Structure formats: C-alpha cells, structure tokens
Amino acid sequence: MLSASLAFTRRLPGRAFAAACLGAAVLASASVAAQAEPRRPECIAPAQPGGGFDLTCRLTQAALQESGALKNPLRIVYMPGGVGAVAYNTIVAQRPAEGGSIVAFSGGSLLNLAQGKFGRYTVDDVRWLAAVGADYGVAVVRDDSPYQTLDDLMQALRQDPAKVVFGAGGTVGSQDWMKAALTAKAAGVDYKRMRFVAFEGGGEGITALRGNHIQAYMGDAAEAVTTLEGGAPIRILAVFHSERLPGRLADVPTAREQGYDIEWPIIRGFYLGPKVSDADYQWWVEAFEKTMGSEAFARLQAQQGLFPFSLTGPELDAYVKEQVRQYGELARSFGLVN
Amino acid sequence: MNGVLEHLSQGFGVAFTPLNLLVAAIGSFFGTIVGVLPGLGPINGVAMLIPVAFAMNLPPETALILLAAVYVGAEYGGRITSILINVPGEAASVMTTLDGYPLARQGLGSVALSLSAWASFFGSLVAFFGIVIFAPLLARWALAFGPAEYFVLMVFAFCCLTGLLGSEPVKGVLAAMIGLAISTVGVDANSGVYRFAFDSPNLSDGIDFVVVVIALFAISEMLQMLEHVVGGLSVKVPKSGRKLFNFAEFRFTLPSVVRSSLTGFGLGVLPGAGASVASAIAYANEKRITEQRDPDAKFGRGDMRGLTAPESANNASATGSFIPMLTLGVPGSGTTAVMMGALTLYNITPGPVLFDAQPQLVWGLIASLLVANVMLLIMNVPMVRVFASILSVPPWLLVPGIVCVSIIGVYSINATRFDLLLVAGIGLVGYFLRKAHMPMAPLILGVVLGNLMEQNLRRALAISDGDVVILFSSAVSVAFWVLSLGVILLPPLYRRWKKRSLLPEIAE
Numbered sequence: 074m075l076s077a078s079l080a081f082t083r084r085l086p087g088r089a090f091a092a093a094c095l096g097a098a099v100l101a102s103a104s105v106a107a108q109a110e111p112r113r114p115e116c117i118a119p120a121q122p123g124g125g126f127d128l129t130c131r132l133t134q135a136a137l138q139e140s141g142a143l144k145n146p147l148r149i150v151y152m153p154g155g156v157g158a159v160a161y162n163t164i165v166a167q168r169p170a171e172g173g174s175i176v177a178f179s180g181g182s183l184l185n186l187a188q189g190k191f192g193r194y195t196v197d198d199v200r201w202l203a204a205v206g207a208d209y210g211v212a213v214v215r216d217d218s219p220y221q222t223l224d225d226l227m228q229a230l231r232q233d234p235a236k237v238v239f240g241a242g243g244t245v246g247s248q249d250w251m252k253a254a255l256t257a258k259a260a261g262v263d264y265k266r267m268r269f270v271a272f273e274g275g276g277e278g279i280t281a282l283r284g285n286h287i288q289a290y291m292g293d294a295a296e297a298v299t300t301l302e303g304g305a306p307i308r309i310l311a312v313f314h315s316e317r318l319p320g321r322l323a324d325v326p327t328a329r330e331q332g333y334d335i336e337w338p339i340i341r342g343f344y345l346g347p348k349v350s351d352a353d354y355q356w357w358v359e360a361f362e363k364t365m366g367s368e369a370f371a372r373l374q375a376q377q378g379l380f381p382f383s384l385t386g387p388e389l390d391a392y393v394k395e396q397v398r399q400y401g402e403l404a405r406s407f408g409l410v411n
Numbered sequence: 412m413n414g415v416l417e418h419l420s421q422g423f424g425v426a427f428t429p430l431n432l433l434v435a436a437i438g439s440f441f442g443t444i445v446g447v448l449p450g451l452g453p454i455n456g457v458a459m460l461i462p463v464a465f466a467m468n469l470p471p472e473t474a475l476i477l478l479a480a481v482y483v484g485a486e487y488g489g490r491i492t493s494i495l496i497n498v499p500g501e502a503a504s505v506m507t508t509l510d511g512y513p514l515a516r517q518g519l520g521s522v523a524l525s526l527s528a529w530a531s532f533f534g535s536l537v538a539f540f541g542i543v544i545f546a547p548l549l550a551r552w553a554l555a556f557g558p559a560e561y562f563v564l565m566v567f568a569f570c571c572l573t574g575l576l577g578s579e580p581v582k583g584v585l586a587a588m589i590g591l592a593i594s595t596v597g598v599d600a601n602s603g604v605y606r607f608a609f610d611s612p613n614l615s616d617g618i619d620f621v622v623v624v625i626a627l628f629a630i631s632e633m634l635q636m637l638e639h640v641v642g643g644l645s646v647k648v649p650k651s652g653r654k655l656f657n658f659a660e661f662r663f664t665l666p667s668v669v670r671s672s673l674t675g676f677g678l679g680v681l682p683g684a685g686a687s688v689a690s691a692i693a694y695a696n697e698k699r700i701t702e703q704r705d706p707d708a709k710f711g712r713g714d715m716r717g718l719t720a721p722e723s724a725n726n727a728s729a730t731g732s733f734i735p736m737l738t739l740g741v742p743g744s745g746t747t748a749v750m751m752g753a754l755t756l757y758n759i760t761p762g763p764v765l766f767d768a769q770p771q772l773v774w775g776l777i778a779s780l781l782v783a784n785v786m787l788l789i790m791n792v793p794m795v796r797v798f799a800s801i802l803s804v805p806p807w808l809l810v811p812g813i814v815c816v817s818i819i820g821v822y823s824i825n826a827t828r829f830d831l832l833l834v835a836g837i838g839l840v841g842y843f844l845r846k847a848h849m850p851m852a853p854l855i856l857g858v859v860l861g862n863l864m865e866q867n868l869r870r871a872l873a874i875s876d877g878d879v880v881i882l883f884s885s886a887v888s889v890a891f892w893v894l895s896l897g898v899i900l901l902p903p904l905y906r907r908w909k910k911r912s913l914l915p916e917i918a919e
Contacts, residue, residue, distance in 0.1 A: 153825055155598070155615035162612045190605075192612055238874050244603030270558065270873045271601045273866070276741045276748070280682060283739070286557030286874065303740040303762020 111172035111353045115148040116343075118177050119160035126157070129177040129341045132377050133205060136370045142360035157182040158191045165198045169346040172353030175202060180339035181248045183393060187400035188246060188410050196397040199344040200354055201390045203361040206379030210252040210313035210337030211297045211325070213290040215282060216306035223311040223331045226289060227260040234266040240287035242275040246409045252291040252313060252337050254407055259333040264407055279305065293339060294318055295378030313337035318380060340382055340396075342389065358386040415543060422774030426782045431476050431775070434469070435783045438477045439790060442484020447492055447798075449629050449813065450621055450820010452501035453485035453729070453746040461753045471757040472775040478750050479733075479776055480783040486686070486729045487531050487787045490722055491798050494523045498629045498813060502620060503686035503725040505855050506694040508628070510710060510717030517713055519653075521799045526656040526715060527722040528791040530668050534723030535784040537672035538679065538730030542777055547766075549680045550738035556681055558870035559881045563891040564681070565864035568688055570895040571695040572856060574702075574902075583853045586844070590857020593618055594865070601869045613829040621824055622834050623858050627851050629817040630838025633810050635845060640806050654795055660715055667697045667716040668723045675724030679731025682741045686725040686732075687859050691852075693724030699898070703905055730780055736761055737773055 116130035130149045137143040152160040160176050168174065176199075186196055212223060220226040230237050234257070241249030250269060257267040270287055272278040275296050282290040283305065290307075297309050298321050311328040312318055313335045318325070328335040343361075345354060364370055365383045374381065384392055404410045425431060438460075445456035457478045464474035489504035494511035507527065514523040541549070556564070569587075576583035596607045597617025608614040671693035678689040697720035698710040710717045732743025740762035742748035751761055759769060766773050801809070821834045841851070868882075875881035883889060 151826065153616065154827075155612050158612040158615055159825070159827065190615075192610065235876060244598065244600055246603040250603075268873060268876060270870045271603075272870070273600055274748075277682065280554065280735075280739060280741045281557055284554040284557055286559075299760050300740065300762070303760035304764030304768075305740060305762050 109356075110144055111356060113148070113173045114143060114145055115150050115174050116177065117150050117152050117160055117164075117174055119151075119157040119182075120153045121151060125179060125341070126177040127151070128377055129179070129205065129343075132373055132379070133175075133343070136205075136364050136367075136373050137360060139369045139373070140364040140367050142364045155190065156185050158185065161186075161191050161194060161199070164344075164346045165194050170348040170350075171346055172349045172356075175343040175345060175357065177341070178344055179341050180396075181243070183340075183397050184246075184248050184251070184400045184404075187397045188404050196394055198347055200347060200349055201393045202343045202345050202354070202357055203365075203385040204340045204342035204382055204389050204392070205361070205365065206374050206377070207338045207340045207382035208293045208295050208379060209318065209339070210248075210335075211292055211294050211322075212252075212256065212310040212313075212328075213279075213282065213292050213297055213300075214288065214308050214310060215285065216308050218288065218308060220289070220310065221308075223326075223328060223333060226310060227256075227333065230257065230260040230262055230267075234262050235268060237289055238268045238270060238287045239289050239291060240270045240272055240278045240281050241291040242272050242278045244271045245269065246404065246407075247271075248337070248339060249291055251403065251407075252335075253289075255313075255335050255337065256289075256291070256333075259328070259335050279307070282307065294322055294380070298322060298378055311335075320375070338382070340384075341379065342384075354386075361385050418770060418774045419543060419778065421770065422776075422778030425472055425771050425775030426476070426778035431473055431779060432782065434473050434477045435480045435779050436786055438480025439484040439487075439783050439787045442481035442486075443488035443491075443787070443790070443794070445481065446485035446488020446490075446500045446504075448820060449492060449498050449500055449817045450625050450823065452489070452621070453482045454749055455823065456481045456485050457746055457749045457753075461749070464753070471754070471759055471769075472772045474753065474757070475750065475772065475776050476779040476783075478753060479780055480786075482729060482746050482750070483535065483726070483780065483783050484787060486726045487528065487791060489725075490527050490531065491524065492813075494527065494718070495520055495798065495801050496809070496813065497632050498817070499624060502624055502859075503690050503728070504721070505624065505628070505687065505852060506690045506721035507718065509694065509721075509852060510712075510714050513711070513713030514715070514718060515802065519713070520802055521654045521795050522656050522660070523715075523718055524795040524799060525654065525792065526660060526664065527718055528788060528795070529656070529661070530664070530671075530719035530722040531726040532784055532788040533668050534672040534675055534726035534728075535730045535780065537669075537723075538676045538727040539777070539781050539784070541676045541680075541727075541731060542734055542780075546734050546738055549734050550763075553680055553682055553735045553739060553741070553743075555885070555887050557885075558867045558874065560885060560887045560891070561681075561867040562864060562871055563882060563888040563895070565860050565867065567891045567895045567898070568692050568856075568860055569864070570898045571692050571699070572853060573899065574695045574699040575850070575853060579848065579850075582847070582849050586849050586851070586854040587857040589844075590854040590859075591861040592857075593623060594858045594861035600866050601873065611829075613825075613827055617862075618833065618837075619824050619830070620858060622821055622830055623837060624855060625817045625821050626834045626837035627841040627844075627854065629813060630834060631841030631845055631851075633814055634838065634842040636806060636810055640810075654799075655792070664715050664719040667701070667720045670700070671697060671720040671724040672727045675727030676731040678724075679728030679743060680734045682732075682735045682739075682743050685744045686728040687856075688863075689728035690721035690725040691856050691859075694721045696720075696898075699902060703902060733776070733780070737765055737776075738763060740765075 116133060118126040118130045120126040134147040137147055157178055164176055185191060214220050239253040241253060243249030253269050254264040257264045275292055278290050279300055281287045300307060309325045311331060312325050313328055315336055317323055317327055362385050442456055445451045460481055464477055485501060489500035490507045492498045492500045493504040493507040494515050497508050497512040499505045499508055511523050596614055598605055598615055605615055674693045675689040697716055701708045701716055708714055732747050735741045735743040736747040736751055742751050754761055821830050871881050
C-alpha cells in the first residue's frame with residue numbers, strides 16, 4: 074500500500090527537478106491571483122509511522138509536490154492516539170488557528186466521532202478540507218473454504234450463526250466490526266448472535282483465517298490485494314461497494330450483485346483547525362483541487378491501493394456531516410451508543 | 412539440502428558485495444547506538460532509517476539489509492546500559508538487568524559485556540541456521556497458533572515466572588498484579604470500550620510499554636542513585652582488569668546459552684510472542700533448571716548464566732521473527748512490522764511466494780543477518796572498553812545525562828507532554844516500590860504478558876461463545892498445559908525426592 078510514495082521518492086532527483094520547473098512555471102502564471110502559501114505546511118498523521126494515516130500523508134506529500142501546488146515541502150508529523158482522537162483534541166483545543174497544519178482522517182475516525190469517542194468535540198468543531206481517495210470493505214475466506222460465494226456464507230450463517238466465526242482487525246464498534254454486523258444483518262441474523270473476534274491489525278486476522286481459527290475475515294480491498302499478491306491462499310467473496318472495483322479485484326462481484334445490500338466505503342482525507350482563516354482554507358481547497366485533477370495523482374493514488382474519491386470544501390463538509398449522522402444512527406441500531 | 416546450500420551461496424553473493432557489506436556495518440553500528448539509548452528501541456531505529464534508505468536510492472535488498480542490521484544491532488546495544496547502569500536500553504533487555512547489573516557492581520562489567528556479546532551472537536547463530544533449514548516448516552508452526560494456543564502459551568509464561576519470585580513471593584505477586592492493572596488501561600481491543608482512560612484521549616491507547624520501562628527503570632533508578640549520592644553512600648565500582656571472559660566462564664555458561672537460544676528461536680517464530688517474552692521465559696527456565704542442580708547458583712545477585720540466558724534468547728527471537736515475515740507475510744514483532752511497511756514501499760509483498768519470486772532478496776537478507784552478527788561481535792570487543800568507561804563517569808554528570816536521554820526517548824513515542832508527566836509519576840511510584848523491595852521484573856512482565864493473555868483468552872472465548880473447552884482442544888494447547896503443570900509441580904517434587912534420597916546417607 075505504501076508503494077506509491079516510495080516509488081516516487083526513489084525516483085526523486087530527476088522528478089524533483091521536473092516538478093520544480095513545473096512548479097515555477099505554474100507559480101509565475103498564478104502568483105498574481107493566488108493567495109500566499111500557508112507558513113510551515115505540515116501533514117499530521119494521527120498514528121504511528123507506517124499505518125493508513127501515514128500513507129494518506131505520504132500520498133499527499135508526493136502529489137502536492139508533483140503538481141507544484143505546494144512550493145515548500147510538506148512535513149509529516151505523527152500524533153498517535155485513539156484513531157485520531159488525540160490529534161482532533163489537540164487541533165481543536167490547542168492549535169485551532171494553524172493554517173499550515175492539515176490532519177489526516179479516515180472513515181474510522183468519523184465512526185468514532187459519531188460514537189462520541191473523540192471526547193467532547195463533535196463533527197462541527199473542525200473545517201473539513203478534502204477527501205483524497207477511498208477504500209472499500211471486502212469479505213475474505215480461505216481458498217479451500219466451503220463458502221465459494223457470499224450466498225454460501227449467508228446460507229451457513231442463517232442455518233447456524235455459531236458455525237461462522239468472523240474476525241477483523243478492529244474492536245467491537247469499529248468499522249471492521251460494522252462490516253461483520255452488516256453482513257449478519259443482511260443474512261437476517263441478529264448481530265448479537267454473531268461470533269466476532271477482534272484482532273490487532275489485519276495481519277493477525279489474516280493469519281488466524283489461514284490457520285482456520287476463524288472462518289471469515291472482514292477486511293479492506295487494498296489490504297486484500299496486497300495479501301493476494303503475496304501469494305496467500307485466500308478468496309475474496311464480495312466487495313462492499315455499489316460497483317465493481319478496477320484492477321485485480323475486477324472479477325470479484327459486489328455484495329449487491331449477489332443479492333445483499335451491503336456497502337462500506339472508507340474515505341481518507343484531511344481537515345483543518347476550526348479557527349483557520351478563510352483565505353488559508355481556500356488556498357488548500359484550490360491546491361487539492363488542482364492536484365487531484367492531474368493524471369499523476371491518479372497514478373499515485375492507484376499505487377497506494379486507494380480508489381478514486383475526490384471531494385473538497387463545502388461538498389466534503391456536507392458529505393462528512395451526513396456520514397457522521399448515518400454512522401450515529403447505525404451505531405444506535407447496533408446498541409453501541411445510547 | 413543441496414538446494415539450501417545453493418540458495419545460501421547466492422545469498423552470500425548478495426551479502427558480500429561491497430555496498431551491502433558497508434551498509435551492514437553502518438546499520439550494525441547505528442543499531443547499537445539506538446539500542447544503547449534508553450527509550451529508543453529497534454522500532455525507532457528502523458523507522459528512522461526507512462526514509463534515509465529511500466532518499467539514497469538503495470535497491471530493495473540493500474535497504475532491507477540496512478534495516479535488518481539496525482534491528483540486530485539494537486538487540487546487541489540494549490544490553491549495554493542494562494548491565495552498566497541498570498537501565499534497559501530497550502524492552503527485551505529488562506531481564507538482562509537482573510544479573511548483568513550486579514556483575515557490573517562487582518567489578519565484572521567488562522567481562523559481562525563481552526560475555527553477553529558472545530551469548531547474543533550465539534543466539535543469532537542458532538536462529539540463522541533455524542531459518543536456513545526450517546523456514547517453510549516453521550511457518551506451519553506459526554499458523555497452528557490461534558487465540559486459544561496463545562492464551563495457553565501465556566499461561567505457560569506466567570508459570571515459568573513463578574520461579575522469579577524468590578524469597579518474598581507475596582511482593583513478587585503484588586508487583587505482577589500492578590503490571591496487570593497497568594495493562595488494562597486504554598481501549599479494550601475486543602469490545603472497543605475505554606477502560607480507566609478517565610475521558611482523556613492521551614490514555615485511550617493505554618500506557619505505552621516504553622513509558623513504563625523508562626519510568627520504573629531509568630527514573631526510579633536515578634532517584635535511588637541520587638539518594639545514595641546525597642546520603643553520602645559510595646557508588647564506586649571496583650575496577651576490573653580483565654576485558655574478556657575466560658574459558659572457564661565460557662564453559663560455565665555454554666549450556667544456558669544453547670538452551671536459551673533454542674527457546675528464544677521457537678518463541679520468535681510465533682508472531683504473537685516476541686523478544687521480551689522470549690527473554691523472560693528463557694531467564695526463568697534457566698534459573699529453575701540450574702538452581703536445582705547447583706546449590707551455588709546466585710541468580711539475581713550476579714550469576715553469569717542469568718546474564719547469558721536472556722541475551723541469547725532475545726537475539727534468537729529477533730532473528731527468528733523474520734520467519735513469519737518472509738514466509739507468511741505476517742510480522743513476527745513490532746520491528747518486522749515496520750520493515751514490512753518498507754518492503755511494500757518497494758512494491759514487494761512479503762508472503763508465501765516471496766522465496767520463489769525474490770530469492771536474491773530473501774537469501775541476501777538471511778546471509779546478511781549472519782554477516783551483521785559477525786560484524787557486531789567483532790565491533791563489540793573494542794566497544795566494551797569504551798562503554799565500560801561509562802562506569803567512571805561521575806554521578807553528577809551521569810544521572811542528568813541518562814534522565815535527558817530517557818525523556819527524549821519517551822517524548823519521541825507520542826510527542827505529547829502528557830507522557831512526560833506520566834513517566835515522572837510512575838517513576839516516583841517506582842522509587843517507593845523499590846524502597847519497599849518490590850521486584851521490578853514481574854511488574855514489567857505483567858504489563859507485557861497481561862495484555863496478550865487477556866486479549867487472546869477473550870478472542871478464544873469469542874470463537875467458542877464462552878465454552879472453555881476450546882482452551883484444551885488442540886494438541887498444541889494440551890502440550891503447553893502439561894508443560895505449565897510440569898514447571899509448577901516438578902521443582903517441589905524434585906526437592907522432596909532429593910531430600911529423601913539424602914536421608915539414608917545422613918542416617919548412616
């Protein structure tokens with residue numbers, strides 16, 4: 074998944090020169106109209122190095138540089154804790170007006186926000202900036218599993234929910250759990266009767282699947298592609314999206330094609346502090362719009378295993394708020410919040 | 412077998428290119444430094460070098476060799492401060508303090524350093540041959556471990572640790588309980604509920620293991636040292652003339668080195684265990700085995716076997732953790748997880764086909780592990796002299812220096828001021844616990860094992876819907892139950908049998 078930024082960085086010398094030339098040209102033409110770049114631009118990845126947030130920052134770092142939208146290098150800063158809770162609280166409470174600091178978020182952060190796990194702050198407390206891509210939920214079984222299609226799995230689940238043990242890389246109430254709960258719901262099985270095992274990270278879950286300790290693994294498409302490319306004997310039963318995914322998973326039918334209405338997108342993007350000036354906010358929106366329109370961005374995005382999903386400014390703001398509202402309802406229906 | 416030799420010679424072909432040799436040497440040295448600094452462990456070292464490797468345009472096998480050398484180097488470096496100043500340089504060296512530090516106090520610091528370097532080397536060597544010969548087979552062993560099996564393994568680890576309780580078992584058990592309590596803080600990995608987080612996002616991920624280690628070892632140790640200095644107690648260490656261990660010491664420790672290397676390797680292969688668990692189990696077992704046979708054993712008071720056991724085990728485990736990474740695509744430790752991230756940057760996905768798809772990478776890495784270890788062994792001989800001179804640094808310079816480095820290490824984990832308050836608070840508590848003669852090792856192990864044990868138990872019960880039969884249902888778990896019972900029951904039985912066999916002689 075990390076592939077993109079690295080592949081890019083490795084070829085840096087030549088490309089950096091090209092980017093610099095391009096950047097200079099663009100600046101010369103645009104500098105009259107455009108705002109000044111925010112000072113000390115940094116990307117806050119609210120996790121340890123190497124995870125999904127880090128990837129989102131690296132993708133953006135490479136893309137902003139390549140498109141020339143950002144003149145100064147984008148620094149990556151790590152602020153781990155609570156799937157983004159620590160960063161959210163820090164930005165809202167202590168650094169609300171820093172126009173240079175964009176913070177990565179994911180669908181998982183929004184889900185936690187909806188469940189009140191980000192402390193006393195809500196979705197209205199930051200300025201949602203841009204979504205740079207999305208990943209989609211998938212249902213995975215062993216290659217030699219008796220469940221060859223999603224329907225096989227659903228039938229087995231209906232007959233005896235105890236027979237199918239779901240595993241995932243997240244806790245009860247996390248977006249990984251939601252995928253399992255929605256699958257049970259689509260099969261007409263009470264989510265409370267579903268057997269679910271939470272692992273720490275996807276690697277442990279896939280290993281448990283391969284050791285036959287669990288029967289189905291609820292993961293993400295990008296992760297599943299990497300695992301398949303590593304040669305692991307797994308089978309992907311369904312993609313939780315409205316249409317088929319491009320690339321390696323093109324042969325995998327969607328859940329809807331198989332008669333079950335399950336969709337689970339996980340968007341990735343950025344927000345800014347609540348007191349960041351409109352000028353800085355607008356500058357970033359334009360920088361992202363310009364960058365995400367380029368062909369280079371599509372390539373970098375695909376290398377990261379992300380699927381296209383671009384929204385900026387007010388549209389993203391509306392999308393995020395709607396998403397958080399829906400997540401809240403979902404969480405209530407599953408008894409996760411009162 | 413021929414195939415293996417062929418692959419290996421290909422691997423050494425890769426390892427012996429000038430660039431890769433140079434990179435291995437630089438990595439080993441950098442790793443040692445990172446390992447020496449409290450708070451910075453192999454994970455930090457590897458994470459720091461990933462961007463450097465890419466910026467320098469290194470080919471994937473060279474980058475991986477660099478990272479692997481840092482990893483192995485850190486396992487060597489971690490022991491140095493453990494021995495000299497009772498502050499573990501990284502998590503897996505906690506057990507090394509137990510006998511390493513008393514040895515240094517007795518003026519055997521240099522001997523302890525060189526002896527543990529050799530033990531580390533031997534552990535890596537065993538693991539190296541283990542990888543070469545058994546890698547694909549061992550991947551299956553790792554897959555056999557599900558949540559239930561991991562839980563029973565942790566039960567076994569706790570049973571082994573009863574041997575560490577010593578003369579004041581109640582305090583030892585209390586310390587372990589405190590450790591277990593610390594491990595429950597933060598988001599519960601099963602239910603997602605926050606426990607003891609007091610609505611603070613800083614506590615929502617729990618208390619980082621490094622914070623606990625630094626607080627209990629570095630901070631409270633420094634407070635104690637300060638007290639001694641202020642109290643006018645001498646902290647002088649007798650000078651030792653000898654830099655190297657002698658043949659008698661080599662023979663004396665060899666059985667413990669061999670046993671612990673095998674233990675460490677077996678546990679390193681399991682993705683859920685790791686070097687800290689391996690060194691703890693190896694130390695406890697060694698103590699148990701030798702104390703039965705040798706009434707002169709002085710574990711905890713400067714026994715050389717208590718020094719070599721954890722050191723060979725943690726190196727064997729670190730090297731062994733490459734097996735699940737290379738064969739299953741699953742990291743065997745936190746550090747290999749970061750390294751896997753680096754591999755995916757090169758568009759290389761670790762997994763079952765890696766051995767066939769990228770033989771020059773895999774075998775080059777394996778050969779380089781051996782090369783890095785040889786370099787580290789050679790490097791450590793002159794380094795002993797340099798590092799041993801730490802002991803002659805006056806306390807007014809040493810204590811603030813260690814505190815500074817430790818604080819930087821803690822701050823580097825999460826970059827929050829909250830952790831600094833936490834480390835000071837826990838350190839102060841640790842100081843009073845030490846004054847009450849509470850042993851620190853069971854506390855630390857409670858933190859490490861408690862989390863693994865609880866989560867795996869609950870995962871297992873989630874699979875079976877609360878039916879405890881799952882804990883006894885596989886051959887692996889039954890075997891570990893039997894071993895656990897054996898560890899608890901055999902020593903008293905053995906003592907009784909020995910007493911009985913001695914009685915007739917006394918009667919005569």
